[in-house]
Amino acid sequence: MENDHTTMLFLIMGGGTLLLATEVRAVTRSLVGHLELQLFLLEMLATFQLCACFGMLHPLAQLENHTQLYLGHLYSFLTMHFLLTLSESISNPTCILLDILQKGISMKQGGLKIVAQFIGAFLAKLYQNAVWFVGISNLFPHPQECSNPLKTYFLKALCTELVTSITFQFTVLESQSQEIRVRANVLSLTITSLVYAGGHLTGAIFNPALAFSLHISCFAEPEKFWNYLLVYWVAPCIGSVLVFLVWDEILPLLHRQR
Known part of the structure; x- marks a missing residue:
């Protein structure tokens, strides 16, 4: 029963955070007229939303026998997040790096987006620390303690994050032509599946900004x-580099040789 109350509490806080970030983004669109500043702030807020809500749900993964429940809530949250933000932001620096390599955006634009993402991630960490200081739940980790998310040896952890990152970025590219509501579900399902497969090893984060927000103390x-x-x-x-080489260099070359 206590675990059920804890789960409901985290879901309410995550939902409230989602609504708060959505409202602030709407205000930003209406009040900020300078295009570059608006894009910077929207990128920052979208990443804040991802990191803060992920931080609210993450303690559920620590509850015994609640893995499937956690994954279900994670999928639902990610779908909502992408539906609300995907037209403006992907909230992942590796995807921005890939976009730069593909010359979809300039180095300056990409650099500003990545800076915005890390600022959003840092603000999300401050937000989570504030929640911890209020003392809402003892499942929230102490802000100064490292939760030691690496549960395997170094090389296996490195390969886990590499493979999950490649899988996610290929999915991002493959789903570009789909409408947002379909793409949001595809990306959410991909992330949830990768967390299920590799979460017990590294957390399967494959997002430098999110990793920074969740594990800054480490x-x-x-x-x-x-x-x-x-x-x-x-x-x-x-x-990102490997995906670029395969998607933009190797696959077109193989296609031309047919």
Whole structure:
């Protein structure tokens, strides 16, 4: 019964955060006329929404025998998130890097988007810390404690984040022509499936901004910094480069040789 109350509490907080971020984005669209500033703020707010709501749901994964419930709620939240933000933001720096490599956006635009995403991720962490200080639930990790999400040896963790990043980015590219409501469900199902497959190893985050928001205290520990940097930042970015090479170079070459 206590776990049921805890689950409901986290869902209410996640839903409230989603509504709050949605309203702030709507106000931003109406009040900010400068296009570049508006895009920067919308990117920041979308990433804040993703990281903050993910942070609200993440403790549910720690509840015993609640894995399927957590994955179901994660899928529902991600679908809502993408329906609300996908036309403006993907909330993942690796996808921005891929867009830069494909010359879909300039280095300057891409750099600003990535900066906005990390600012949004940091604000989400401050938001989660505020929730912890209120003392709503003891399942929220202490802001200064590293939750040690790496549950396997380094090379396997590196490969997990690399493979999940590649899979997600191929899905992003393959779903580009679909309408938003279909694409939102496809991306949400992909992420949920990857979390199910690799979550017990690394969390299957494959998003440097989200990893920064969830595990900033781990990055702050000198003896863990390089492992976390390589697993959660470098590996997904290598995935972007590999996806670019396959999608834009190898596949077109094979197609021409037919």
